[in-house]
Amino acid sequence: MKHYMIVFGTRPELIKIFPLIKECQNHAKQIKLTIVNTGQQKEMVDILLKEWNIQTNYDLEIMKQQQTLTELTINLMSALEPVLKMENPDVVIVHGDTTTASIASLMAFYQQKKIAHVEAGLRTSNKNAPFPEEMNRQLVDRVADYYFVPTQSNRENLEKEGIDSVIEVTGNTGIDTLHYLDLKRTIGTEQRQILVTLHRRELGEEQLVKICKALVAIAKEYPDIIIKYPVHLNPKIKNIVCSLLSNQPNIDLTNPLNYLAFQQEMMNSFLVITDSGGIQEEAPYYKVPVLVIREVTERQEAVLAGGLKLIGTDERKLYKNVVALLNNADEYESMRAAKCTRTYGDGKAAKRIIRRLLQEV
Template sequence: MRKVLLIFGTRPEAIKMAPLVKEFKKYPKKFETKICVTAQHREMLDQVLSLFDIKPDFDLDLMKKGQDLYDITSRVLLGLRGVLEAENPDVILVHGDTTTSTAASMAAFYQKIKVGHIEAGLRTRNIYSPWPEEMNRQITGRIATYHFSPTKLSKKNLLDESINEDQIIVTGNTVIDALHLVLDQIRKNTNIQNDVFSSLVNVGISESKLESWISSERKLVLITGHRRENFGQGFENICLGIKKLAEKYPEVDFLYPMHLNPNVRKPISEVFLENELNNVVFVEPLEYLPFVYLMSKSYLVLTDSGGIQEEAPGIGKPVLVMRNTTERPEGLEAGTVKLVGTDKDLIINEVSSLIDSKELYLKMSEASNPYGDGFASKRIVEYFMNTL
């Protein structure tokens, strides 16, 4: 039996690793599957663990108020030293581009433990965009033995960096696996539907608003933002753009679940002050299940997130990306996403175009999603059945 240790610490990582945890757990005679969380995001991570019924074997619980990248990196390294010494897994699996992933890979390297990198090969080639994610994923890529790439383009990026082709496996993205799991739960279980509705009312969304989105009586623009490179003027521009759009389209609703980071919330409070716009709704961060539900009811998504560029097209929602570069150019090529940066006028113009032009909207919403079919986790586990 081979021992596999999955390590993650943020909500996005947990969402994308959850279906992989579930897949490994199907084969207890082949794999001893252990989970370690760093809790780089504490509250938001716990929401996902609860949703997917995942109980970590190790919890570093490293989140501290005011922590920075120095703190996170050093705490992950030191926290994992004892875990890796005690467990000595055959392989650790990390995801994507977080500080947790990179520090965990370094910790495994120091003990000569092999690393498998899920969502490998994404690149912008600009180490400060996104920051620090681009350098995180490049460092992890240099350490990893196994590279599970979501697309052929991400495989090519690794080949261009002289990674051996035998070590690269194109699987699709596990975030699509997670999306399908959650939407399937919602569709099949009316109790879950009722719970989601109640949870959205509890965070401050009126029943009448929800019902109008569910019935498509009103269009919903769903907004998320958290990238460090957008802190300051970037987020101020985003907020100014949203305000102008809300004034221009009173018949359209704009919902913004606010990230907990003060650098995200400060410009919101400064631009909107006492928000008198009935069609702009600010709420606390949403758990994954209600967020996916709202995404399925939205008209379009305005975001600086990475994963949403993959998820939203999977359910036919156009995505406008508030970044100047993306490590997911497949979506640009397929036509499922567009880059708008933090240029206020560009944000206004592109959102307006999708609201005003049915032809443009259909072109984006009906484009084929290049990021997978929902079986990425199965492919990864099958690979290790034949390799470890």
């Protein structure tokens, strides 16, 4: 029997690692599975674990209030090393670009364990955008043994860097999760909703203020729309957003939504404004246009297909693009009709990954 260890710590990781957990459980006669939750994002992860009835083998509870990246790194190292030594897995499976993924890979490398990187090969080639995620992902790709990439361009990124290990194009496991949920669009109000999420470290306070002012201007000019903004719990973000947006009647500020509720809101939205990585994959799946509040993105495929627009952090550009989509039905429909639905996969990525791992290790 082969022993696989899956390590995650944040909600985005769990959302995309969930199909792999299910697929390993489908091969219980061949795979002993150890599930490790580092607790990097405790509350949000715990909610999903309960909703999806996932029993972890280890909950390392490394989350501390306002800890620095250095403190997070030290805590992860100290907590993960004894688990790896005790369990002695054949392969450690990590996902994406989090600090959990980066440090789990490093600790596995120190223990001379095989490492499988799911969602490998994404690049902006700017080490500070997104920060620290771009370098986290590159660090994992330097020590990994098996690379499971969502798209052909991700494979090409790795090959350009001289990586010649096992690289397999699988699609994105986040799309597997959407297939599993099979949510249906809610039929109801015709009021157009703009869904907003902003949380990146590299989005400065001055930029966030200007973006909020642009949202107020849009809300005032178009009182028939609603702007729904689940506000990130980061106090710096929350204080700015609430102070600038709370008095506009058609801007609805909410606490962070659980995963299912957020997916339903996104599916029913007219437009999404975000700096999130995962949403750049999910919204096109629902054929909802996306304006990306970032200067660069590691997910160029949907930009090239036309479902996303990369508009940076300039509030004037944001205002101009939102107004254009509200006023120009042809422009809106061209984004909505962009051929993005299968850009990131067909819902079978986890099956491909586990099948290949069973062949390799």
